Amino acid sequence: MDKNLKRPITLREVIAHIVLVILAFMCLFFFYILIVNASRKHVDLMKGFAFLPGGMFFKNMMKVFNDSNIPVLYGIRNSLIVSGGCAAICTYFSAMTAYGIYAYNFRAKKPAFTFIMLILVMPTQVTALGFLRLLTNIHMDDNLLALILPAIASPAVFYFMYSYMLASLPMSLVEAARIDGSNEFMTFNRIVIPIMKPAIAVQAIFTFVGAWNNYFVPALVISTKKKQTLPILIATLRGADFMTFDMGKVYMMILIAIVPIVLVYLMLSRFIIEGVTLGGVKE
Amino acid sequence: MKSNRSKNKSVSYERWGYLFILPFFVTFLIFSLIPLVDTIRYSFYEFYTSGLIEVGPNFVGLDNYKALLESDLLKYAGNTFIMWIAGFIPQIVIAMILAAWFTDHRIRIHGLQFFKVVIYLPNLIMASAFAMLFFTLFSDAGPVNQILMSMGVISHPIRFMISTVGARSLIALMNFLMWFGNTAIMLMAAIMGINPALFEAAELDGCNHAKIFRYVTLPLIRPILGYTLITSIIGGLQMFDVPQILTNGAGAPDRTTMTLIMFLNKHLASKNYGMAGALSVYLFVISAILCFIVFKMMQDEDAAAAKKAEKKAKKQRKERA
Known part of the structure; x- marks a missing residue:
């Protein structure tokens, strides 16, 4: 460490810092403009760009909340319900599936595992048509539950949980619980789930973010205005007649859609970035 | 008992x-x-809604598949590919460079954690909101044109959205911004998993950093590079939110930014189930092939890990003996 401190800065270090600053600028500048413009008046926005925020932040926010064409408050609520629901059932049932395959020996164990690995990265869009027809037939179209329930079968989250169990769930613990007379389901809920907490937390965050940002399927499933999630409202905004629109409101709406995720990310960034690498291929 | x-x-x-x-x-x-x-x-039926009239379902065999091939399907596949590759090449190059820098002990980076947090940020942003933001920022009277004009770089606003190159570049730029940080962090973890003794040995043998990267790092992270490539192709195949919102579903200009999933979405929204079905089957076949490649890769990884563990166990047994 001492040696490092004393030696002169190398050319490669200078280049690395310049490139990193440019990339960081590219990542942050757009959001900076977003925040600035969300706080300015429509007339000022049309006149030219300013580097400093204006004083219209809360007025723009109230304007967005009071616009009955874009029910943002409902949008936030619906997005929270869908994302929270997905995160909860996806992590719980993925852990359950992983535990079933990890802890028990049964004839279908290997085929089941192989099957899940085969569909690990299958895009949901290829079955969207049949999915929509199914929802119509069972009268679940335009229902938020239709966006939540499919999350029970998430192959990628399953694989993450399974890898985590291989590394940190000793079977001796499960056997000890059996000797103490705990039934299998209780063992899973009382012993396994607490041990899986770090893995569940990481996957809950990623599932939440994924559901929060999801646009393709919700846009096709949901038709009632009050049931729409935020991405659908953003799309409505894009489809609106732009000439008559208050731009301050548009920026504010975008800000509302992305701010919750950014805040959570900034609070948990270290944890989340570690989670990214855990979720990838095993080393 | x-x-x-x-x-x-x-x-x-x-x-x-x-x-x-x-x-x-x-x-x-x-x-x-x-x-x-x-x-x-x-996919084998003629089944669509035109106005208030529902046609079908009538069995038509492979007609939908043929009709798709004769329509603009291949053009949209081309669009998807161009916009994917235009984002992917800078993404993987920058990610590899960053990963090499972040893991090189001879380079001290101030604020490493800050940079990691910032480059990963766009990956979590709602793609549709991000596209909406770009739409407003790069519109004819938007902030980007305002800034460039006030700086005297241009005299007339650049109309990004009406040129094919402009619109496609914006989409590729967004894809790049959303994914380079994620890839960099994945590759970084892969490099950190390499045995440090290998780097030390190469260094002692007189390799410079470029040679170490070329002959030590690159061959050892090839599996994860392959994995990144395939998952990125699958992601590219699903490209939808960004071009859909940016062009309001039109794929403007002249449908040169229309992707395969936008095409599917169009058929689904207009209730043309026969065509949507055939298009889904085409996409399913391609996805299934890609899924199988990923499956094989994971299997190899598992097999390699198992072998490694076995070797280690053998060695330990020998040492004990």
């Missing part, structure tokens, strides 16, 4: 295994497998 009891228990445990994996497979059956079969079935 004791062995008898445990035998009985293992039989009852088997039932628990099935019970625990049941929710997954029931859900998959209902929400994925039945829809998939249905999707394939619809």
Whole structure:
């Protein structure tokens, strides 16, 4: 460490810092403009760009909340319900599936595992048509539950949980619980789930973010205005007649859609970035 | 007595295994497998809604598949590919450079954690909101044109959205921004998993950093590079939110930014189930091939890990002996 401190800065270090600053600028500048413009008046926005925020932040926010064409408050609520629901059932049932395959020996164990690995990265869009027809037939179209329930079968989250169990769930613990007379389901809920907490937390965050940002399927499933999630409202905004629109409101709406995720990310960034690498291929 | 009891228990445990994996497979059956079969079935039918009239379902064999090939399907596949590759090349190059820098002990980076947090940030942003933001920022009277004009770089606003190159570049730029940080962090973890002794040996043998990267790092992270490539192709195949919102679903200008999933979305929204079905089947076949490649890669990884563990165990046994 001492040696490092004393030696002169190398050319490669200078280049690395310049490139990193440019990339960081590219990542942050757009959001900076977003925040600035969300706080300015429509007339000022049309006149030219300013580097400093204006004083219209809360007025723009109230304007967005009071616009009955874009029910943002409902949008936030619906997005929270869908994302929270997905995160909860996806992590719980993925852990359950992983535990079933990890802890028990049964004839279908290997085929089941192989099957899940085969569909690990299958895009949901290829079955969207049949999915929509199914929802119509069972009268679940335009229902938020239709966006939540499919999350029970998430192959990628399953694989993450399974890898985590291989590394940190000793079977001796499960056997000890059996000797103490705990039934299998209780063992899973009382012993396994607490041990899986770090893995569940990481996957809950990623599932939440994924559901929060999801646009393709919700846009096709949901038709009632009050049931729409935020991405659908953003799309409505894009489809609106732009000439008559208050731009301050548009920026504010975008800000509302992305701010919750950014805040959570900034609070948990270290944890989340570690989670990214855990979720990838095993080393 | 004791062995008898445990035998009985293992039989009852088997039932628990099935019970625990049941929710997954029931859900998959209902929400994925039945829809998939249905999707394939619809692809052989003429079945669409035109105004208030519903036509079909009439069995038409492979007509939908032929009609798709004769329509603009290949053009949209080309668009998707161009916009994917235009984002992917800078993404993987920058990610590799950053990963090499972040893991090179001879480079001290101030604020490493800050940079990591910032470059990963766009990956979590709602793609549709991000596209909406770009639409407003790069519009004719938007902030980007305002800034460039006030700086005297241009005299007239650049009209990004009406040129093919402009619109495609914006989409590729967004894809790049959203994914380079994620890839960099994945590659960084892969490089950190390499045995440091290998780098030290190469250094002692007189390799400079470029040579170490070329002959030590690159060959060892090839599996994860392959994995990144395939998953990125799958992601590219699904490209939808960004071009859909940016062009309001039109794929403007002149449908040169229309992707395959936008095409599918169009058929689904207009209730042309026959065509949507055939298009889904085309996409399913391509996805299935890619899924199989990923499956093989994971299997190799598992096999390699198992081999490694076995070797280690053998070595330990030998040492003990």
